[in-house]
Amino acid sequence: MTPREENHEARQEKQAAIFDAACRVIREKGFHQARMADIAREAGISYGLVYHYFGSKSELFDALVEEWFSAVEILLDRGLDRFETIEEKLGAVADFFLDQYEKRPDLVHVSITEFSRSTGNLTPDRLVRFKRLLSKVEEVIRQAQDQGSIRPDIKARYQTYVFLGAVDSLLSTMVLENQPLKGQAQRQRLAQAILTIFFDGARPKSG
Amino acid sequence: MTPREENHEARQEKQAAIFDAACRVIREKGFHQARMADIAREAGISYGLVYHYFGSKSELFDALVEEWFSAVEILLDRGLDRFETIEEKLGAVADFFLDQYEKRPDLVHVSITEFSRSTGNLTPDRLVRFKRLLSKVEEVIRQAQDQGSIRPDIKARYQTYVFLGAVDSLLSTMVLENQPLKGQAQRQRLAQAILTIFFDGARPKSG
């Protein structure tokens, strides 16, 4: 490893430490209540050093947004095509969110409490990226309608609301109550519950 | 009408005007970006007068929260019992939110973007009120399970996520895209779509 590479790597690490600290602080206090001083203290570095790695508070926030949306976009761009059935595809979507929450609860917390709804933080640019998720799921559902595996009498958009709303509600509740999520088994149980209702409905099987 | 009553009424009106102005400004810019000066200007009154009617910015915000939650609580406490079937009850819930959005889009907007998820604004007290909605719907669903009108093999809590998540997603999307909602017909179509998926599922009827 060249000195240059070492240097670069050290930089990456420190940046990641600040990033994580920001996640924790913003999760705890919200974006507006989170002060740069809090983040520096949480990261164990000096006040001014944050500005060496992130040009401003909003740039630091942008990095969180970017981290989140890029993960979502990888899912949307490359994570669904390998599945055949709509059940698998939507299962992969649900899995993705639950998996993210297990691995990076702070980031998911922040994504839910700070950027997915807040007027102040949801810039037009971010809104566009947010809507891509809706559009992609809608598209997947519409294709399934074409193939006859999803009912055609309800607009794909509405079916999207039901499905993504369920995932979002579940995550939101866990986030707001600070419930941790542990293990694939639990994840699958949750995903299964949502998928079952979504596909088969809440009405008991008659007979 | 006595002078005292007139006075009182005038006070109510002015307070409502400030309330509405606050709604619009907070909807537009978010709570933290909304300056008291903006609200005063929007209400067409002087800076200091806001403080005649609301003791502080956070008290003004509390009033919005109160207005919203008290409407929700009326629904929860008195709005569902007169219905017999689970379909009617959940239909009433969906109707309520769509109706509120039609009548008071600013307040609903603020409720979604500012207090239902934001860590900074969601005080423990508000979280409790927020969770009452979840609990009530869960209770209604559990009763329906007991009566055999909702499938018993999925926890009521998960079914609640699906139903309320659908409503929330729908509203959130309309709110974030500033889509107006007009007329009972449109409301019913939306509610019907959600209820149909929720009860019957997305899977096409086989055969």
Add this chain to the structure above:
Amino acid sequence: MTPREENHEARQEKQAAIFDAACRVIREKGFHQARMADIAREAGISYGLVYHYFGSKSELFDALVEEWFSAVEILLDRGLDRFETIEEKLGAVADFFLDQYEKRPDLVHVSITEFSRSTGNLTPDRLVRFKRLLSKVEEVIRQAQDQGSIRPDIKARYQTYVFLGAVDSLLSTMVLENQPLKGQAQRQRLAQAILTIFFDGARPKSG
């Protein structure tokens, strides 16, 4: 009594009520902490009415100052000449302050805590009036020196500090501890103690 006189009298009474209220409130909270609203409430009248009787807060304060200094000036101008001896004259001065404190403790309180020392309130104009007291006592003492009834080897000005300082300390202590003063007997005991020390000194009579 003509209607005009009645009117005038009513005005006087109301003004006096506001004056007294101001005394009490300013005594309680200090001039800067005393709000016009507090004074109006204490006087049992409406907010704006204070401005019918006193043009501004500082005018109201001026009225208190005036009331106090005019009493002092009556003492200085007409209250001492009828006495012959220096003992009687200084006794009259001590008596005056103790008597005022008994009769109008609020006004004396305010005079001590708000205008005799406070930089912010002691305008040049008021300082001049304040110094007249010092000068008058100094003059009285100097005359006594000339007549051989006060020792000549210490500047009259310094003797003035001792005498007035003693009176001021006594009053200040009573004021700061909210001690009431009741009856001529108590007044005379206090005055006597101060005069005895002042004239005869603290040293025990040798032999």
Add this chain to the structure above:
Amino acid sequence: MTPREENHEARQEKQAAIFDAACRVIREKGFHQARMADIAREAGISYGLVYHYFGSKSELFDALVEEWFSAVEILLDRGLDRFETIEEKLGAVADFFLDQYEKRPDLVHVSITEFSRSTGNLTPDRLVRFKRLLSKVEEVIRQAQDQGSIRPDIKARYQTYVFLGAVDSLLSTMVLENQPLKGQAQRQRLAQAILTIFFDGARPKSG
């Protein structure tokens, strides 16, 4: 000197500079009229920096109060015991105040005009510290009464009023008239005058 010590020392110096600036500004305009901006300008630093060193305006004021009372308390606790006679002890008290006024006229000015009498600024806590001075002098005088060096027929408390009142009046006058005090000779003349009157009285020696 280690870097850390240098740093610490620099901090102390800057803090002292702000302290002194606050003294001057508060002396000039009074506590309430003194704006933080004035103090910053007087100290030659930026607005916000004052808050780096003192958390709030009232904390800054507290620092002045503390500085003054701690000096007084050193006198009371350790400054009088080494003297034998009551003349020496009270002389030390008078000397102390005159010495402080010569060395730190601004602080003494502020102590007289802002915290020794003002209702608004004299918190219960400060009142207690203020009364310790009275109590200590009273105690010293009482001991002298027991030893026969102060007349026993007048309450020690009243004799305290005469002595401290004299010192206070002298200082107050100098402060209100902005008279500087220079040199030990002048100090001694003033102290001597007060002590002479206090001990021997104003009455000329008969015979």
Add this chain to the structure above:
DNA sequence: GATGAATGAGTGTTCATTCAT
């Protein structure tokens, strides 16, 4: 006279950002 709503200048405090070392 009497009321209290209305006005807006003034100020303490916060905190993102910059900069000297």
Add this chain to the structure above:
DNA sequence: AATGAATGAACACTCATTCAT
């Protein structure tokens, strides 16, 4: 790179004063 002192714009809140009724 690293530190933390320094800067100053921004903003909530107060309250003396005015004014319409």
